[in-house]
Amino acid sequence: MLRPARRSQERRKIWKKKWFRVLVLLLIVVSLFYALVFQGDSSGRIVVGHKHFTEQRILGSLLSQYLKKEGNKEAYPIELGGTQLNFEALANGEIDLYVEYTGTAYQSILSQKKPLNSNDQSAYVRSNLLSKYGIEIAAQLGFNNTYTLSMMPELAERLGVDKISDLKKLNGRLTLGSSSEFLDRPDGLPGIKDVYGITFGEVKLLEIGLRYEALVNGEVDLIDAYSTDGRLQKFNLRVLQDDEGFFPEYKAIILVRPGFRRDHRNLFKALKHLQNSVSGTEMQKLNYQVEEQGVAIKEVAGSFLNRDFN
Structure with missing residues (x-):
């Protein structure tokens, strides 16, 4: 039998999970309502999640514009906060895709602490996201944001x-x-x-x-x-040089929800064309244009696509 204190802890955990799900759904509903009202009909829409910092906002806009161009589908970027919110929404099929980082997936999502070399870490992330959650990696963008x-x-x-x-x-x-x-x-x-x-x-x-x-x-x-x-x-x-090789690699990867490849074969194939398309230097320049030169995120992402994918 659970003691009163332990029962109370279990109840708090359950309520915490419930409120977390409510928050995810609320954020998605609000974002999609905005898309419907201000951007037109959302039937057949693709929902692109992203985290709450500049680089992620750029990547969310880049993916949305790219998918609209390649798949002739409306794609909407929505900001869901940090790693946990985005991954939970993806695993539950509430968003279609978002960009994650291999080091974050390995440590924060898959709860692994043992250091691995770059190739082994990437292979572990790919294999375990698929086997445990049905989530696939559509492409590795190319840069390492460690x-x-x-x-x-x-x-x-x-x-x-x-x-x-x-x-x-x-x-x-x-x-x-x-x-x-x-x-x-x-x-x-x-x-x-x-x-x-x-x-x-x-x-x-x-x-x-x-x-x-x-x-x-x-x-x-x-x-x-x-x-x-x-x-x-x-x-x-x-x-400063990381001479002990402590920091793991954080290669940017496009994660897609369970069933995305089945439901959107052409889009999944199109995403693969983004493999190694953004170098670390290029990503730093895109961030610089937004944060220091004040260029709009949508414009920065669009210019990159027009330059490299025409």
């Missing part, structure tokens, strides 16, 4: 820091500006501390945009960043 630790070049030069292991000689002296996700993930700060034996004098929790501002203003000494972030280019930051 974590980095980055510094202002002048400070890195003065301190003699080129690679992550160089930080150990500065233990307890530096301030890290960290995202909330990097702070807790095993492939983030906890793992960096274990593998490199690094300690920081202070860790400041900062939003993505504020981290760069704090770094430029000297409020922090280094930050975590994504390798395809356009602001690395803007500020000419020094990306």
